[in-house]
Amino acid sequence: MADTIGLEVTRYSPERDVQPALQTFQVPLRKDWTVLDGLNYIKDKVDGSLSFRWSCRMGICGSCGMMVNGEPKLTCATFLSNYAPGPVRVEPLRYFPVIRDLVVAITDFMAKLQAVKPWIVRQQEKPLAEGEYLQTPQQMDLYKQFSMCINCMICYAACPVYGLDPLFTGPAALALAQRYNLDSRDQGAQERLTLLSRDEGIWGCTFVGECTKVCPKHVDPAGAIQQYKLTAAKEWFQSLLMPWATK
């Protein structure tokens, strides 16, 4: 195994540059090194001005999502040795505006995430004296897969619909909406449906299916959205055939 590998890293300085350009660095190629280790090596030893987001190094925080050779990846879980002899191209997450180098603006995602009310909505809270809201393992199993999302936005970088229409709510936010819809303790499904049964919501999804393929936590956002569509379609038919039954 060669002892170094080339990293072609996107550099963009909003003060100086009109558009991003690639800069190549040589970093040690070690069996246990991830792309993130390579970036940290550059930052520590070669060029301290390189900007990128990271935190936990163990696939939990969801900060270090970047494009690695054109595929959206968590750089802390992507090994350099898989790309030997290289070079490896590291770019900021696709479809997001670039603030600097590998750092993208995530304001849009944050607003969308908040909009889908990703928390347990209760019409009326139970009195404290009645204790906690209990749930059986079967009830938890309904939504558990969708609750594994770490908001890393890798699915957004894989979604051409989001790239073409930035108003689209997007895979992660819709999957999280469905996660709470399926939670037996939640009563906010109707509120969310009003918000998400729109062209920019679930119906914006054309089922390309790439979000599910790239998800590092196996959340299956594409599945969540299609199941959500099914529910919405059933609700619509019900309101058409039995208008008196709908709330």
Place this chain on the structure above:
Amino acid sequence: MVSIAADAVGHEMKQAPAYSEFHPRWYRSRVSTYWWLGKWAHLKFILRELSSVFVAFFVVLTLLQIWAVRSGPEAYAEFQEWLRKPLVITLNVISFFFVLFHAITWFNVAPRAMAVRVGGKRVPDVVIAGSNYAAWVVVSAIVAWLLLGG
């Protein structure tokens, strides 16, 4: 005591925070019109979308056929003659493959949309897709029997 900036309370997040006079220039790249040519998965998706045109073509063809049958033996013979033209045969062959592609990709993604649970356990994807294929074969066999043997 922690003081909370008034701007941060009860407001939606702003695209460009108003307090920053020198907001950095974000670089936004454009998505190419030909984005779907770069990756096989994307091209496959576009072909699947395109296949709906051919599905519609078969529907129109069937309607024309019914109309020809209704208009009498002469019109039907004329319709059959039209079907024998090389151009129409080519179009039909292409359409057939697109409809086949449409059906297969459709059945393969069915398990994503159908989360069927039996006894609290989710039915495996293979079973969902398999039963869709089985139903397809059965319906096709019935149609073939009606047209050819019945």
